[in-house]
Amino acid sequence: MRLLARREHSRLELGRKLAARGYPCPDVEAALDRLEAQGLLSEARFTESLVRQRVQQGHGPLRIIADLRQRGIEDPGSAVEAAQVDWEALAREVYRRRFGGDTPQAPRERARRMRFLQGRGFPPETIRRVMNDVDTT
Template sequence: MSQSKFPKLLDYNSLKQELGTSHSEYTLSPDATDYNNAAIEAEPPQNTGLTGSRLRSYAFAVLTRKEFSKAELIEKIETYAANREEVINLVNELSEQNYQSDQRVAEIVLSSQKRKGKGPQRIKLALKNKKINSDLIQDELKEIDWAEQAYQLKIKKFGYAVEKDAKLKAKQIRFLQYRGFDMDAIMKAINQKEFED
C-alpha cells in the first residue's frame, strides 16, 4: 500500500524537537498537524433540553418502567429538560392525575423491605432515601407484628434455641438491630421459646 493514501496526522520529528526543547509547553505548532490544516476542537455537548409534549412523553416513558417518588422523578426528568420549573409543574400534574404516587411508592418500599427481613427503622430509612414521608404508611407500620417478624428472622439465622450465653445473645441483638428492629421487638424475639404464643 502506498503511503500517499493515508494523510500524515503528526510530524513526529517536529513534535520531538518541540517537546525536547521545551517541556513546559505541550501545545503543537500549527505545522505539527497536517490534517486538512484544521485543529480538531472538543466542543461541549449541547443540551437540547426537552420541553412541552416531548418532555411529557419522556416522563410517561420513565414512569412506565418503574414507580418513582416525586423527588426522584423530578431529578430524573430535569437532566433532559430545558426548564426546571416546567419539570416541577409537569410532575405535580402527573401526581394530581395519579400517574405518579408517593403513596404507591411507599407501599412498594414497605412490601419489598419487609420481604427482605428489614425492620421498621430500615424501612423508614429507605423511605427517607427516596425522599418520601414515612407518615404515608404509618398505619401499615403499626399493623405489622414486628416482634413476630424479628422472631422469624432470628429462627432463620440462629435457630429456635433461646441463647443463655451473653456473647451469643449480644450477637443476635446486633444482627436484629442492624436489620432495623426496635429493642422491644428484639428482646421478645430472642427470648421467645418454640411454640410459644
C-alpha cells in the same frame, strides 16, 4: 414515563433522577405536576409499595421509616402503622431464617445476633422479646 413503567417512584426520587439526566428544574417540576394530575405519580401508591416490599424482605419498622424519609415521604410513621404488620412475628421469622432455632451460648454471639436484628430495623423492645423467647426455648 420509562422510569415509572418499571416501578413506583416518589416525587423527590423521580425529580432527582430527571435532574441528574440534565433536565432543567422548572421543566422537571412541570412534568412532575402533570404526572401527579394524571394519576401516574402517586406518593400513596409508592409508599404502600415500598412498605410491602421491605416487609417481604424482612426489614423492621425503623429501617422502613428511614427508607421512606430518604425518599421524601412526609409522614412515614403513619404509612408503616397502616401496614398493620406484626413486627415481633416478623423479627422472629427473620431471626429463625438467619440463625435457626439454636440458642446463643456466648454473650458475644448473643450481642451479634441482637445487632443483626437492630440492623434490620427492629426496635430494641422487640429485639429483647425475641431474644428472651429464644433463650427460654
